[in-house]
Each structure stands twice: as C-alpha cells, then as structure tokens.
Amino acid sequence: MGRHELASQRRKSSALMAAVIAPVAVFFAVGGSTHPTAAKEAAPVVAESDSPVGLQLVAAPTDYLRQDTPVGVAAASRMRMVSRFLPAGVASERGLQxxxxxxxxxxxxxxxxxxxxxxxxxxxxxxxxxxxxxxxxxxxxxxxxxxxxxxxxxxxxxxxxxxxxxxxxxxxxxxxxxxxxxxxxxxxxxxxxxxxxxxxxxxxxxxxxxx
Known part of the structure; x- marks a missing residue:
C-alpha cells in the first residue's frame, strides 16, 4: 500500500472517530453530573402569563435527583410541572365573593x-x-x-x-x-x-x- 493511500485511510478514520465522539461529548455536557453534590440547582423557568395550558416549569428541590438517576434524564428531572391554576382549598366557597x-x-x-x-x-x-x-x-x-x-x-x-x-x-x-x-x-x-x-x-x- 502506497504512502498516499495510507494517509488517506488515516484521515478517514480520524474523521469517523470525531463524528462519533462529538455527539457523545455534547450529550454529557447537557446531561450534567449524576452525583447529587455536583449537580447545580436549576434556575426556575416561568411560563408566560398567557400560556394556553396554564402550566409553569419550576426548579425541583436539590434532592430531587438521586445518585442512580440516568445521565440522559438528569437535566430534565431538575424541572417539574406545576399548574398555574389554584384548586379549591379547605374552605367552603359557598357565598364567598x-x-x-x-x-x-x-x-x-x-x-x-x-x-x-x-x-x-x-x-x-x-x-x-x-x-x-x-x-x-x-x-x-x-x-x-x-x-x-x-x-x-x-x-x-x-x-x-x-x-x-x-x-x-x-x-x-x-x-x-x-x-x-x-x-x-x-x-x-x-x-x-x-x-x-x-x-x-x-x-x-x-x-x-x-x-
């Protein structure tokens, strides 16, 4: 095999390896650490007031993530959905303004x-x-x-x-x-x-x- 053919194969192998590694690196950067002491508390994200579904995203408690939480769902698990609408409470509302x-x-x-x-x-x-x-x-x-x-x-x-x-x-x-x-x-x-x-x-x- 000539030197030019060998160099060409090496360039193709390097390009293929880079294509495989890059998405994995991005995946781990987004997922964050699964260790509870290493995870940073997520900032709350509030829905707009005209949200048609009446829901908002709020930051979950710091202990919401367990050590065995899969890396792929770590970031998503830091958020939980809460309804913007208040349900009826313990008071009877009959006759109230x-x-x-x-x-x-x-x-x-x-x-x-x-x-x-x-x-x-x-x-x-x-x-x-x-x-x-x-x-x-x-x-x-x-x-x-x-x-x-x-x-x-x-x-x-x-x-x-x-x-x-x-x-x-x-x-x-x-x-x-x-x-x-x-x-x-x-x-x-x-x-x-x-x-x-x-x-x-x-x-x-x-x-x-x-x-």
Missing part, C-alpha cells in the same frame, strides 16, 4: 398545615354573612408552632394585600391593615386569623384563580 375565594385558595395552597377555614356564617357584622371574611383556624394556637404559623399567615396576606383586596387581618389582639400596619387592642382572635377582603362581587362560575 371573588377576592375572598382567591385569598382562601391561596392560603390553603401556601399553608398545608391549615385544615379548616371558615367563611360565610351568621354574625352581627356584615363581613361573614356577605362573603367578605375568612376565619383561618390555627392548629394548637397557643403553642410556639401555632403562634408562628398564625404570624406567617398574617405576613402572607399583608404581602399579597393587593391581590386579595385585603381590608384587614386580626390575630392575637392585633389589628392589621395594608395602609396602617398593626394596632394593638382588645381584638381577640387567639385561635384563628381573621381575614377581611373588599369582595369584588359574587362569582359567576367562569372565574380563574391563579397562583
């Missing part, structure tokens, strides 16, 4: 430790009978954990005051308003967080409640 329903569903979704939320009931004041108020019942309300949970719920509704149309919240003798902050007084409410909204009217059945 739109913003009160939004608040009730959001509290149920954000605080799974809450198992009971009161809504419409007879009362001398108009808030509960008109579907404008919620009673978020706190498990073990006198314990340190119960007090911390109630404090967290008050902070949450205050942070989302615009979205809920929040008028006020009451918890452990404190009266909270979006514009005025907290006032101490004889307001009671030591076993539940009282939440009042501006209502927004009664639902027609076509409403969509979003996270």
């Amino acid at each position: 739109i913003r009160t329903i939004q608040a009730a569903r959001s509290i149920s979704d954000a605080f799974p430790a809450i198992h009971q939320i009161g809504g419409v009931r007879a009362d001398a004041l108009r808030w509960h009978p008109n579907g404008l108020a919620l009673d978020v019942m706190i498990p073990n309300p006198g314990s340190a954990e119960g007090i911390a949970l109630g404090d967290s719920i008050v902070a949450y509704v205050m942070e989302n005051a615009g979205r809920f149309g929040l008028q006020d919240a009451i918890w452990r003798g404190m009266y909270y308003t979006p514009g005025g902050g907290a006032q101490r007084g004889g307001y009671g409410h030591y076993d539940h967080v009282h939440v009042t909204t501006t209502g927004g009217g009664y639902p027609s059945g076509s409403e969509v409640y979003l996270r």
Whole structure:
C-alpha cells in the first residue's frame, strides 16, 4: 500500500472517530453530573402569563435527583410541572365573593398545615354573612408552632394585600391593615386569623384563580 493511500485511510478514520465522539461529548455536557453534590440547582423557568395550558416549569428541590438517576434524564428531572391554576382549598366557597375565594385558595395552597377555614356564617357584622371574611383556624394556637404559623399567615396576606383586596387581618389582639400596619387592642382572635377582603362581587362560575 502506497504512502498516499495510507494517509488517506488515516484521515478517514480520524474523521469517523470525531463524528462519533462529538455527539457523545455534547450529550454529557447537557446531561450534567449524576452525583447529587455536583449537580447545580436549576434556575426556575416561568411560563408566560398567557400560556394556553396554564402550566409553569419550576426548579425541583436539590434532592430531587438521586445518585442512580440516568445521565440522559438528569437535566430534565431538575424541572417539574406545576399548574398555574389554584384548586379549591379547605374552605367552603359557598357565598364567598371573588377576592375572598382567591385569598382562601391561596392560603390553603401556601399553608398545608391549615385544615379548616371558615367563611360565610351568621354574625352581627356584615363581613361573614356577605362573603367578605375568612376565619383561618390555627392548629394548637397557643403553642410556639401555632403562634408562628398564625404570624406567617398574617405576613402572607399583608404581602399579597393587593391581590386579595385585603381590608384587614386580626390575630392575637392585633389589628392589621395594608395602609396602617398593626394596632394593638382588645381584638381577640387567639385561635384563628381573621381575614377581611373588599369582595369584588359574587362569582359567576367562569372565574380563574391563579397562583
């Protein structure tokens, strides 16, 4: 075999080897490490607000990947699908107005430790009978954990005051308003967080409640 023929065969072999190795290298670069300590936490990717399917991609917890996760699905496994639509929570929505329903569903979704939320009931004041108020019942309300949970719920509704149309919240003798902050007084409410909204009217059945 001549030198020119031998060189030509070597060039063809090198080109073939490069064609095989390149996709493999890209595959491993995209897949990332399967070792839990080496994997970087994925940044959340949020769907556009007009997404027709109502879903969003969020970063999975750091322990979502196990050491035995195949390399080929490692990157995809760092994401999980979450619906943008809030399901009905623990509160009965009968007689509640739109913003009160939004608040009730959001509290149920954000605080799974809450198992009971009161809504419409007879009362001398108009808030509960008109579907404008919620009673978020706190498990073990006198314990340190119960007090911390109630404090967290008050902070949450205050942070989302615009979205809920929040008028006020009451918890452990404190009266909270979006514009005025907290006032101490004889307001009671030591076993539940009282939440009042501006209502927004009664639902027609076509409403969509979003996270």
